[in-house]
Amino acid sequence: MKLYDYELSGNCYKVRLFLSILGLNFDTKPVDFYPGREHKSKALLSLNPLGQLPIFEDSDAIFCGSDVILSYIAENYDKSGFWYPKKQRLSIDNWMRVADEITATASAARLHDTFFYDLDIDTARAGAHRLFRILDEHLWFSEKRGDDWLVETPFPTIADISCFPYVALSEEGGISRMDFPAIRRWCDRVKRIDGFITMPGIFPTSKAA
Amino acid sequence: MKVDLSQWHPVASSSDLPLRHVYQGQLWGHELAIWRADDGHVNVWENRCLHRGVRLSIGLNEGSELRCLYHGWRYANRTAGCTYIPAHPADAPARTVCNNAYQCIEKYGLVWSVVAPERSFETPVTLTDTVPLTLRAIQINAPSDLVQKFATDYPYGMVTHKSDTSMTLQSGVSELQLFFQPVDSGKTIIRGLLIPQPIDPIVALRHHNAMMTALRDKIELAVSGLAPPRAIEVEFKPVAKDLAQMPNINTAGPKVELRAKVARKWLTAQQVMAFRLEAFSEQFPTFQPGAHIDVSLPNGMLRQYSLTNGPGQTDHYTIGVKRDVASRGGSICLHDDVQEGDVIAISAPHNNFPLRRDAVKTILISGGIGITPLLSMAQALKAQELPFELHIFVQTKADLAFPEILQDLDALTKIYMGLSPRATRNVISGVLANYVAAQHVYICGPGVMLEAAREAAKKCGWPDEAVHFEYFKNSKEIDDKTTFEIALSRSALTLQVPAGKTILQILRENGIEVPSSCEQGACGTCLMTVIGGEPDHQDVYLSTKEKASNQKIITCVSRSKSNQLVLDI
Structure with a gap:
């Protein structure tokens, strides 16, 4: 297994995080995303014509995009079957679409603030706020039901892995999570999954009581 | 909008504070780090580490202490006192290193706090001893007065009561309490309580969440064209002058400034009496592991006892006293004369036995x-x-x-x-x-x-x-027969120490105050720096290396081998 990886990318982190939680060994090939724009180099474009990270290589097959890679890893390497259960696939896929929306807004704001991307920051932040309100409400009622995770299962799924990073990195795009207490608690729960790893900007939390 | 910092407001729901979480809140622009310790106690602190100003809401709630994520400073549950600074692993942080905490109380499923209290918390008149259903808090990007105006139209029932901070709506026998938390000049949180508990809480929660969200959208639409009001400028209390400066060297001798009630006295082992001491005010001062207190006894004696408490336990101190028949009478007095319900005087904790937390x-x-x-x-x-x-x-x-x-x-x-x-x-x-x-x-x-x-x-x-x-004590025979001179370099004084008197006594007789505790060379409180001369060490506090360096002296027992000793005081 090989991950074409950029340390500061939340999407690459999704893959690193999931592989770590499953306890799988993998190689990384660091890509100079910023400022080198190596993901737009000929060599990388030949792997992923869209010029995006992460790219994942396993037994000579190439997978692009974090959601595809997460589902691929879950289907092939998750012995527990909890991470991408057949019964809840629709719901999980749905939350992965939400994760894409979070990437388009919260991650865009972060790209603007930390990587100097030229984009409409107000629109990006407003969009993230709107999504976070939906997410917070969903998680608040999940808690009331006694559920810890995005999808109604006793265990976290790749939906949680997929939505977590750019939520947890939102402050780097100037989006505070103060108004979203249920999201903040869910972040603590994700951080307490066995095998959790950090990345720059995503801190650990304390151990559960 | 009128800013009234003296009003109590709910700042979090009880369910916002699961164990080992730090809730990020705000009241009148003052950011709050709110956390529940493992013993259930809720702390509302300024969201700012004393050290480098990093938000404590990203810190780690470790159950009895909150650890700042930046440099690992630890703050105790209840007192907010700093218990450990990793950069100084061998030292006990001063008791004055203490975070800014706000008054708070947890009641009716909400946590209440106040920025600048003028009175203690009073139960809102309409709340009785019921257990209400706490609704999902709704955050609205609009000033509190405007939110209150719109809220009168909330589709529930008649408005029967209104105050600056709350509103009651009545519908049949049921009541809806709405509280308006002024987060900042342009942001408000509505917190609702439903009385009594409805039969199907989830349905009620969903219903009110939908209504409240609709109210939010209406209000936010109304202010959408307007420029947001200027954020409230928070005045940070500057550090007190006496804390920002080097403290004076001379503080008084033994000081037993705290009053404690003997809440429980029990025989914890053969000949060992345990005492649970409780504070009259809410809290005792912060202590660190290894700390002891001076206890003033009814017979006039002063004795030192170590605290047995776990981290963050400052609602009480527990000490253990061994009955020592051969002693000078301190332990006997505590065993026989001090009873449950008695009030005794104790000192704030001292720590001459600090615990490092960086050991493998x-x-x-x-x-x-x-x-x-x-x-x-x-x-x-x-x-x-x-x-x-x-x-x-x-x-x-x-x-x-x-x-x-x-x-x-x-x-x-x-x-x-x-x-x-x-x-x-x-x-x-x-x-x-x-x-x-x-x-x-x-x-x-x-x-x-x-x-x-x-x-x-x-x-x-x-x-x-x-x-x-x-x-526990210095069981060495103290030789006090020597006579020598002490030169006090800072005080520009030279004094004679005759046989039969200690350096500490001579200093006190000449108006120089030195803190002390056990006065038998065991506790280290009266430690002083030696600039010249060779001390005659008779204490059991200093290590062999420290003694050999001749740079420190325990002034209650040790004397001088040279004719003169120069002290840094």
């Missing part, structure tokens, strides 16, 4: 009643999941004090009973056999045992600075 492994060795400071240390190490061993030497099972605390530590504890001095020495040598760099050992017990342990540590290659010890 900590070994605690206790003999007899020497267990007390080590209990406090063991509980702190356990809470932080740091590796440690606790070795307890007692004569019989009946001599084992505070078994209920030991029970919680069990797997990490080894108890040795009825060993001869020789066998004790052998066991200790075994325990200390394999010294690894950055291990630390803490020993407290009778003098003979301490000497044996220190010797064993030395033989096994433990450096002096990794061996920490606390004597």
Whole structure:
């Protein structure tokens, strides 16, 4: 297994995080995303014509995009079957679409603030706020039901892995999570999954009581 | 909008504060870090580490202490006092290093707080002893007065009561309480309580969430064209002048400034009486593991006892007192004369036996009643999941004090009973056999045992600075026959110390105040720096290395070998 990886990318982190939680060994090939724009180099474009990270290589097959890679890893390497259960696939896929929306807004704001991307920051932040309100409400009622995770299962799924990073990195795009207490608690729960790893900007939390 | 910092407001729901979480809140622009300790106590603190100003809401709630994520400063549950600074692992932080905490109370499923209180919390008139249903809080990007205006149209029932901060709506026998938390000038949180609990809470929660969200959208639409009001400028209280400066060297001698009630007195082991002391005000001051207090006794004596408390326990102090028939009468007085319900005077905690928390492994060795400071240390190490061993030497099972605390530590504890001095020495040598760099050992017990342990540590290659010890008392015969001169370099005074008097006494007689505690060379409180001359060390506080350096002196017992001693005071 090989991950074409950029340390500061939340999407690459999704893959690193999931592989770590499953306890799988993998190689990384660091890509100079910023400022080198190596993901737009000929060599990388030949792997992923869209010029995006992460790219994942396993037994000579190439997978692009974090959601595809997460589902691929879950289907092939998750012995527990909890991470991408057949019964809840629709719901999980749905939350992965939400994760894409979070990437388009919260991650865009972060790209603007930390990587100097030229984009409409107000629109990006407003969009993230709107999504976070939906997410917070969903998680608040999940808690009331006694559920810890995005999808109604006793265990976290790749939906949680997929939505977590750019939520947890939102402050780097100037989006505070103060108004979203249920999201903040869910972040603590994700951080307490066995095998959790950090990345720059995503801190650990304390151990559960 | 009128800013009234003296009003109490709900700032979080009880359910916002699961264990080991830090909630990020705000009231009138003041950011709050709100967290529940494992004992259930809720803390509302300024969201700012004293050290570098990093938000404590990204800190780690470790159950009894909150750790800043930046440089690891630790703050205690309840008092908000700093208990540990990783950059100074061998030192106890000053008691004055304390975070800014807000008054708070948890009631009716909400946590209430206030920025600048003028009175204590009063139950809103419409709330009685019911257990209401706490609705999902709704955050609205609009000023509080405007939100209140719109809220009168909330589709529930008649508005029967209104105040600056709340509103009551009545519908049949049911009531809806709405509280308006002014987060900042342009942001408000509505917190609702439904009385009584509806039959199907989830349905009610969903319903009100939908109505409240609709209200939010309506209000936010109404203000959408307007420029947001300027954020409230928060005035940070500057650090008090006396804290920002180097403190004066001379503070008074023993000071027993706290009053404590003997809430419980019980025999925790043969000849060992435990005392649970409770504060009259809400809290006792912050303490660190290894700390002791001076206790003023009805017979006029002053005695030092180690705190056995675990981290963050400042609602009470617990001490253990061994009855010592041969003693000067302190322990007897506590055993026989002090009763439950009595009020005694105690000092704030001192710590001359600080616990490092950066050791790869900590070994605690206790003999007899020497267990007390080590209990406090063991509980702190356990809470932080740091590796440690606790070795307890007692004569019989009946001599084992505070078994209920030991029970919680069990797997990490080894108890040795009825060993001869020789066998004790052998066991200790075994325990200390394999010294690894950055291990630390803490020993407290009778003098003979301490000497044996220190010797064993030395033989096994433990450096002096990794061996920490606390004597109960100085059992050495003090030789006070010498006569010498002390030159006080800062005070520009030269004084004579005659036979039969101590340096400490002479200093006091000449109007120089020096803090002291045990006055028998065991506790280290009256430590002073030596600039010139050769001290005649008679204490059991300084290590061999410290004594050999001739740079420190314990002024209550030690004297001078040279004709003159120059002291830095």
